[in-house]
Amino acid sequence: MEGHHCIGMLEIAEIYFNTSSENLKQLPRDFFNSMDEDHDEKVSLSEFFNNMKEGGLVKAENPPEMFKLLDVNRDGSLDFKEVVALYYVIKSGRPFCGGCGKFIPGMFFSCLICFDNEDDKFCVCPKCFTNENKSYNHKHMPDHFLDNFALLEAKRKMAIDTRKPPAPLEEPKKKSTLLLRLLESEIAAVAGAEVVAVSGAAAAADLAAAAADSCSIM
Incomplete structure (x- = not known):
């Protein structure tokens, strides 16, 4: 060391x-x-x-x-x-190296699968990890390993992602709400026009009836 x-x-x-x-x-x-x-x-x-x-x-x-x-x-x-x-x-x-058994004072590589799912993490020093003779035996492949700095950053990003609302689900919801509001406003406008039309027809009928009554009296 x-x-x-x-x-x-x-x-x-x-x-x-x-x-x-x-x-x-x-x-x-x-x-x-x-x-x-x-x-x-x-x-x-x-x-x-x-x-x-x-x-x-x-x-x-x-x-x-x-x-x-x-x-x-x-x-x-x-x-x-x-x-x-x-x-x-x-x-x-x-950690202590899973290959040579020595304490690792600096950077090391950890098996991501073991880190998340196993009772004990599996780590190796850089020397053992890059050894072509593979001085360690492990059940997971080398591409499942990350160095401790990359592992920390990956965990941080995963934690951030879990706190974010799912964007694909939010966008359609906003469009649906906007469309619903537009439909509601159109329905209200049509209903208002019908009310005005009905009211106008009723008023005209009342005036015609009043005029007829007036003529008959005279």
Whole structure:
């Protein structure tokens, strides 16, 4: 694993820690204290291994290699910041490669089908994913994989689409409503004209009757 990846992981964990509330900051502190069995303010390889083995904290197949990855300053132990990075790895669900079994500190590829439907996601590091010898076996095809950035963007677009009303169904509804309004106005206009015509005919009949009565009196 390259050093700049390790530093980036520690930096991310530190940012989360510094921006958390005091209650949330206490959680990684408690985590560190539980690993620091002899209370010397650092976690040795043996303490790390005991906690990994007993607690099942992460799925690393090679705990010493994971320890080395976290030990950025190379002093043979983990200080508080380095343990906070481990806490971040556990809580964020950062993956271990389904091919080589190593922790993936950077970009990775996830099986989209497993991500949506399976109990456990299946991820591989770029090296294993592009290996022509296929150092991993999986039930789904490579074209079902997306890198973590593309997967996040795809999920975001899917969430947006589910919130949008279906456009093809809305447009005919608007046209139907407009057509109905036009028909209603036409019907009202015709009905109004008929009422006027009937009223006019009735008035004319009344006038004719009145004129006849007048003539007969005279």
